[in-house]
Amino acid sequence: MAKSNLTSTSEFLLLGLSEVPEHQPLLFSLFLSMYLIAVMGNLLIILAISCTPQLHTPMYFFVANLSCVDICFTSVTIPKMLLNIQTKKQSIPYVGCLTQMYFLILFLELDNILLAVMAYDRFIAICRPLHYARTMSPKFCITSLSVALIITNIYPLIHTLLMDTLSFCASVRIHHIFCELYALLKLSCSDIHINELVVYTLGSFLFVTPFLFIFLSYMHIFSAILRLHSSQSKLKAFSTCSSHLAVVSLFYGTLFGVYLQPSSSYTTEDSVATVLYAVVAPMLNPFIYSLRNKDMKGALKNLLKWKKVSNW
Template identity: 55%
Template sequence: MRGANQSSVSEFLLLGLSRQPQQPQLLFMLFLSMYLATVLGNLLILLAISMDSHLHTPMYFFLSNLSFVDICFSSTTVPKMLANHILGTETISFSGCLTQMYFVFMFVDMDNFLLTVMAYDRFVAVCHPLHYLTKMTPQLCALLVAGSWVIANLNALLHTLLMAQLSFCADNAIPHFFCDVTPLLKLSCSDTYLNEVMILTEGALIMITPFVCVLASYVHITRAVLRVPSTKGRWKAFSTCGSHLAVVSLFYGTIIAVYFNPLSSHSSEKDTAATVMYTVVTPMLNPFIYSLRNRDLNRALGKVVDRRRFSV
């Protein structure tokens, strides 16, 4: 890549854990535990949905895709950080850094799009229950997921290519635990105006448009639920959306806090704390949030656990 040829920096230093010298072992065990919980929890969701024919519905099809993306998302950042800690190194190559940034962008976008199509699925289920099966066809579900993958890859490629055009001259220490776009822009000795403009315009469009669609879906859902005469009926309708709404709030709150502010207003400590939330904590919590009060999923998970127990 041309940016790599222009740059005198061949590798970066990821300072994510080294900035906490007091308890590095505690941080290592914490991140390792969260990563293992993320992988195990989301794998159980995938197994439960694939093995239970009752869960072969649009809602669980989107949830299985979200679980797969969350496993990949966490695997993009956490294993490298843990490996650096074990090996006693902080380095990541220039090309490796850009590759990591590409996949972070892609999986963030995929989380974003999947949460949106899941909101649309809930909108159809609550507001048009009699037409749910005719509207949410397998072909439409597959098209929504495939389109999400295409747009996410194109958006990630755009920002990665723009980053590759920048030069990095002297300082190569990234005060973060992975190669995120904001700390990389701060290290560049090139003009980053175009990169910042693209993040605040095209990047904002990619993130905010789905967020608006999610809000619109829930406005219609709320109106429909409030028209239900019985309290029990209203509670049942809201309970089908509560887990999704909790994940949406956690995900979008941290994304907006990190990326959609001027570069000068960012601090490495706040950015690191916020990115830990959406790259590590949210993927870990998703299986617990979606299985909470979900009898069908809990029953399927119980079957998976029982089969494992008897096979051993």
């Protein structure tokens, strides 16, 4: 089917997690609550770091940027889903769908790279403490973020351009809450071997390489911690990276379960799994950093006290 036939359709249908009318109010309330918690939680993290001079360090610089990415990540998907439920319309324009897919991949990659840079920060802090100030300089932090922004725009752009060449002659019904890459590839009646080749080569490199970097960093970190003589020193060293390790486990645990498989085997169960990294993980990350980090706890308490005093 020619692409002109596709553009005459001009839209996809996002069916969400359930098409049963009775389930829609529950889904609306659930996802609205998760979205508000994710946005407010991550905003509090950003404000706490910005307003606390003691947290103006490389580690918290990347935590604040991770929170910013998580806000963008959830805002790309959930508001559209909530609007569809509220208006009882499931449509999303063709251009809007590809745009949503682009930003989903972009923010997913940014999360991935930021977690890798944060692992490097913990590696330097624990294994090379005397070189920390020189290595994790403001110039390095800004450069790392700038390079990450450039790199993360390349991969989604390639997929968006390739997706625009495909035909969707069988169906425009997406069994998902957003325009996810695998869900779109499964709908196509065109040859998607090039798309899948890009996923398995460039995609694997961009996502697996940071994961391997994180894994190797923590191998060195754990080795350094085990060489410490006092149990108190071991506990203190481990506590500085426990929050990051928890976020990494949550992120990759769901991500690899979905994407380390061919797009042809993508199922409805996988669409539920993507909700975990796209919605649940950004919602839980602020709690992980605030509950497992004394400095962040103190900053958040001071921020909330300041707000309470200013209200008076």
